[in-house]
Amino acid sequence: MSDFASFERAFHGDIVNPSHPDYESSLKRWAANSQRRAAVVAFVKNEDDVRAALLYAQAQGLHIAVKGGGHNPAGSSSIEGGLVVDLSRHLNRVRIDPEGKLAYVGGGALWSDVNGAAIKHGLVMTSGTVSHVRHRLTLGGGFGYLTGQYGLVIDHLIQATVVVASGEKLIASASQNTDLFWALRGGGSNFGVVTEFVFQLHAQSTTVFAGSLVLAPPAMEDLMRLIEEKFDQGFSEKETAHLGAALGPGGNPCIMMVLFYNGSEEEGREHFKPFFENKFVIADMCKAMSYDEANTMQDAWVPHGGNYYLKSVFLPRPSTEIALQVRDAVYEASKTNPDIHVTCIFEHWSLGKVASVPPEATAFNRSRSLSTLMSIKYDNDTPDALRRVREIADKLSQIIVGNARANVGYANYNSDVPNSFAPNADSVLSDEQTRALFGPNMTRLQEIKRKYDPKMIFAKWFAIKPAA
Secondary structure, eight states, X not given: OOSHHHHHHHOOSEEEXXXXXXXXXXXXXXXXXXXXXXXEEXXXXXXXXXXXXXXXXXXXXXXXXXXXXXXXXXXXTOOTTXXXXXXXXXXXXXXXXXXXXXXEEETTOOHHHHHHHHHTTTEEOOOOSSTTOOTHHHHTOOOOTTHHHHOOGGGGEEEEEEEOTTSOEEEEESSSSHHHHHHHTTSTTSSOEEEXXXXXXXXXXXXXXXXXXXXXTTHHHHHHHHHHHHHHHOOOTTEEEEEEEEEOTTSOEEEEEEEEESSOHHHHHHHTHHHHTOTTEEEEOOEEEOHHHHTTTTGGGSOTTBEEEEEEEEESSOOHHHHHHHHHHHHHHHHHOTTEEEEEEEOOBOOHXXXXXXXXXXXXXXXXXXXXXXXXXXXXXXXXXHHHHHHHHHHHHHHHHSOOTTOOOOTTSOSOOOOTTOSSGGGOOOHHHHHHHHGGGHHHHHHHHHHHOTTOOOOSSSOOOOOO
C-alpha cells in the first residue's frame, strides 16, 4: 500500500483530500479550535478499509488520527497534514439484541443513537452526560448518570473489534486477546481503531426524573452543605447531583444544578426536596422523561462549532469552602474576560460500583475521588484568548486542589493531552502527569503498547510510550 493509486483501489469507502468538495465539511469538529487541515480523510466502511488506510499512512510517513465523533477539544481526532481514519459516516450502526440484552455499536455511532435504540426495548447502559459524543468516551472510562448503579461505560464492554497498527483485525474480549481487552478499558485510543463495541445492557423503566435547577449565587453555601452531608451518608446509587457556577443566558451570575434520579418524578422530588426548597431557586426545569431524553439535557450548553477548553482535577470529597472560592473566581474571570464564558462543575454520584471492580481488572485508574470540570467556551480562536483561558483554568485548579501538576482528573475532560504531533509544545502534558493518570497500570500498558503499536502510530490521546 505504498502509493495512492493502490490505496484508492483497495478502499471501499470515501477518500477525501483538499480538492474534494466534501473536504471542508470533513474537517468540522465539535470544538472549532480542534480542527486541523488533514492531507487525507478516509471515511472507512469496514476493517479492510481501516487496514488500507493505516498501511498507506505508514508507508507515506503520514501521522494518523482516528475520528469517531470529533468531540475531543484537544484535537485528538484531527491531524495537520496527516491522515484521518473517520468512522462517523459508515460505521455508525447500532443493533440491539433484546433477548441477550446486548448492543452492537459501530465505532462512529453517537450515544444518542445507542440510547434511542436501546430504550425502545426497555434497556439502558451507562453513557455520557452529552448525547452527541461517540465512543472515545468508552476507551477513556466513561462516567454517566447511571454510574452509581452500573459503573463505568467500560464495565459494560464485553467485546471489541480492533484494527491494530499492523493492519490485523482482532477480537478483544475476556477470552480472546485478553491483554488488549484489558488495555482498551481505560487506556484510550493507544492500541488501535475500534470498529465495533459490544455492550451489556440493563432493564430500565420507562421514565427517570431529571433536569436543571437554576439558583441565585448565595445558594451555593447551602447547596454544598447538603452535598457534603450526602457524601458523608453515602450518595444513593440512583442519584446524580452536579453543581456548577457560571453566567446564565442573560449574563447574570448563577448557580446551576443538573439533577438525575432513576425513579419516578414523585420519588425524585422527594429525594432532592432540600434543593427544591432552597429560597434562592430561580427556575425549576426538572421533570419526568425517558432516559434517552435525559442524556440530551446538557447538549444545549455545548453546541457544535464553539471554541472549547476543558480541564479536570479530582477532588477527594466535596468542600463548601472550595466551592465558594471557585464560584467567586468564575464570576470574576467572566467579568474581566467578556469574550470568555467560564463554567466550573462539581460532579457528584456514587462511586461505590466503580470502586467495587478490582483496580487491576481494567486499565482505568479507579478511585473514589470526585471529578470536577472546567468547561470554558471562548469567542475567538487566538493565541491570546487561549493563554487567558489556560490561566483561568489553572487558577481554578489551584483553588480546588492546590498543586494540580500530578492531578489530571478525568482523562476524557482534558484539552492538554500529550502527543508527539502537538503543534504547540506548551499543550503537552509531562510524562509525570501521564503516569499519574494511569497509576500502577502504567507499566503493563507500556508492555502492551510495545506488542500492538511499537512505533506509536496511535499517539493522539494520553500517549503511552512502548516499554523499552
